[in-house]
Amino acid sequence: MKLFEIKGGVLPKDHKELSANKAIQEVPMPLELSLPMHQHIGIAAKPMVQVGERVTKGQLIGLCATQCLEGSASNNRITAPVHAPTSGRISNIAMQRSPHPSGLPEMMVTLQPDGADRWGALPRALDPASSSASELVERIQQSGIVGMGGAMFPTAAKLEARKYSDLHSLIINGAECEPYLTADDRLMREQAQKIVDGIVILQHILNVPNVIIAIEDRRVHAVDAMRTAIGAHKGMSVVLVPTRYPMGSEKHLIKALTGQEVPSGSLPSSLGLIVNNVGTAYAIHEAVRLGQPLISRIVTVSGGAIKNPGNYHVLLGTKVSHLVETCGGFSQQPEQMMIGGPMMGLPFSDLEVPITKGTNGILALTKSEVKPGTHRPCIRCGACIPACPSGLEPQDLFVLVRNEKIEPAIDAGLADCILCGACSYVCPSHIPLVQFFNYGKGQALEMRNEVVRAARLKQLSDERSVRVEEKARQKKAKQEARKKAIAARKKAQEQERAQAGEVKA
């Protein structure tokens, strides 16, 4: 297949050898699981259990039902349920420190495993061939499946694109472009058959003739495994994409495969495409064929500061500390820890935060890996421009954001920034460009909210003035009508009197 070039990007040392050649391992049952109610894009789920309650493995414990969706002001009624990863007792429902860069607390349900790991009643297995698309999508929704590449967008909501777009191709994203991460790579090597089954289910739901499985050309074992697993499936092909960061970005992967660019502000479905991660396909297989909800995932634990890096099959809600212990702990004090890859990962410092549906990696990097530098003024070297895959001029954009010129920054393409970090990576002055853009995007959002609020207030005020005027008009009309009536009555009385006078006379 002919590939197309993507502009920009960088080629950082990938360090995948640390974890790529070890089989996925199981993690011993932790003493406690903390399950955030908000592990997805959209509206948070509400706890459906009480403290002290006993739950079985796979039991629904968090849900945002129809009523709670209706209560929300958002137009996007998107959510995902949360299930118990093992059997046990609910020991706490409280705000706890989240694995978010802010470290702020969020609602979590704490589960104490009983060790039995006993499944409860699961929904029956579905045969995709004899099930309707909506039946399958409902199962995916009920199973709490979200984008496993890290985006955490509820998959069922994504699949809704089949209703309003003319889809022709499904792209399976196996281009794990972040350094260190090998979770998808390992999953493809070990569970290719199940992934392909998940892809077949997706293909059936979306009713698309073509499926492209995109894998980086350096992941030869994964490519072999997937090619073997595909066998004679119609319309399915594995395509090798060049190893280059950020090839795994949805829009850039599409560009590389089709030569088309997703219009700014649009979704891939506007080009008739839909992209899903390999991990998502695997989760769909489990949900449909076995009726098992999403309760675990593959996590890469790696970095120079980890004693035994590798890939682990982790129950959601497992604390990072437990996972690190499983890996033999730290070999040295890490310089920086992050959830996800080093290019776009989120920093965290507290090991007592849980693994969530979107956690594809836990990295503890040493100083020589992080290469912290001195923050210096911009020397306009322009290195960030060819590095930017979105065709922006980061050196310009950052000056605008630094000077609080948010609207000009939006005009210069702030919204088109995908925060991939390529610009920061190459910047000789070590300017935290991505953080400036993160900040700018936050400010832009606040400004937009303010504008929306002002428009709403204006509307309220206008409605009121119309109403007040209407009332005044009615009042006046009433008064006039009454005056008229009085005048008419007076006239009538006078006439009567006159008539009476005439009679008297």
Place this chain on the structure above:
Amino acid sequence: MLIAVVALAALGVLLGVILSMAARFLSVDSDPLADELEQMLPNLQCGQCGFVGCRPAAEALSAGEIEVTLCPPGGVALAAKLAEKLHVEIDLSKMDHEPLVAFVHEERCIGCTKCILVCPTDCIIGAPKKLHTVIASACVGGAACLEVCPTDCIEMVPVTIKEASVQSWNWPKPGSPQSSSSLHSKSSQLATGGAD
């Protein structure tokens, strides 16, 4: 020499006449700048700027009698727009970021509905002889309700800062105090081995 003087004088007179005619026949009744400014203002007629409505405020703005930071409902965003329009420099950081909203002290409210009638955005809800309350998100802080309340039970309070949550959190600006705040103290120490 004479010809030149006469010619220039004639030109001057001619142009003068044209200008005075133009001033007379092409004059604009209202100040076009004030019109534009009025369009930019929220037009809530709340009177917080000290003028009786947005039109007089726009006129004062166009005459340069009042600062562009006059309008609390418009907030920083409006001030920035006005500054750009009027080509003036402002320091937005000095602007009061926290607009005030009305708050009903329940123990004193007698349910007279007077405030409900004067609110420009219908943000007070209640019924006769029933406790009233303010929908803070719809309050422009006009304070019209303060004057009509017979029991002085309404007070203007700063908008309660949104409870810090994972959803409302934004990345701090690099170099700002929050950027190295306690939120992240542990990892920033890890990252840099202490402050420098």
Place this chain on the structure above:
Amino acid sequence: MSRAKTISAPFTHAITSVPRTMLLVMLALAPATAFSLYQFGWPAIILFFIIIGSSLLFEALSLLIARKPVTPFLLDGSAVLTGWLVAMALPPWAPWWIGVLGGFIAIVFGKHIYGGLGQNIFNPAMVARIALLISFPLEMTFFMQPQPLFAQQSPNFLQAMDIIFMGGINIDALTSASTLTQIKVLQFDGQSIEAATGLVSYLPTAMLGVLPGSMGEMSVLSLIVGGVFLLALRIISWHTPVAMFASMALIAGIAHFFNPAFHPGMWTHLFSGGFVLGAFFIATDYVTQPVSNSGRLIFGAGVGALTFVIRAYSIFPEGVGFAILLMNAMTPLIDHYIKPRIFGRSKSGEPLASEQLERGRQ
């Protein structure tokens, strides 16, 4: 400036850094500098260190006045590099105060007046050279025949101190005009330029570097070696130098073809004066050239064309410095108009029309 307290990704970094860039540029300059210092002997060596020392001094003073941290900025190599380039652009036996003044103008008026590193519009070294050239034309066009170190005529260290600090011994015997100056004189006299010495054997002698001129006008070969080194390491992009060479070669070639008695040939233009130094080391200064590669093509072509025009038609024999400064002034304009296309948007910035929308319209 502080240790980057990054709380946002990425948590890894390429090996690039400002001091590394500066160091590599200096490394690239080293062969040409060493050769020139050898050719001009002790006076040139003394002047070279005077200029770099004064640049560092004025950098430190400026940083103190601006209340910026002194040590990290002083050690980033930018002041040394600026001083070095000033040295390359001055006559090798210039008096000491020309050197100190050069350092002062470059660092203070060239850089810190604008707000320091990264903020200046004009290349500091060229600002210094041009300001000195206009103010002190005599001292600035005082070129000599190379006097290799330890050669018989070459002054020893003490004599060199005398030359640089005291205005020294009578060295008129050693002075000589650079090739471009000779050409300019002949042009003014309305004579054919073919009388200029060395023009016949110009190319090999210029390549080797035994003709009179500034330090940076000496060895074209060693400058090219340095330039290729920078290109190979991607410290500079090829766009600016290639565009400069191409536009100069084209214009000079055409001019020479039509009027060989007035215009020297293409090679003379390319390899004389500071053209090679300018193409690889001065015009490619990050701060003052356009940021985009297509902008750099325009910039380089402009420098080449302006250099030719100034050399051929102005009173100055050499025009690279003027041309670079003039194009520096154009840089903000070029940057304003040459913008890359944003992903998913048309050249004009509108979101691309999607296929589906088009299909819907039909």
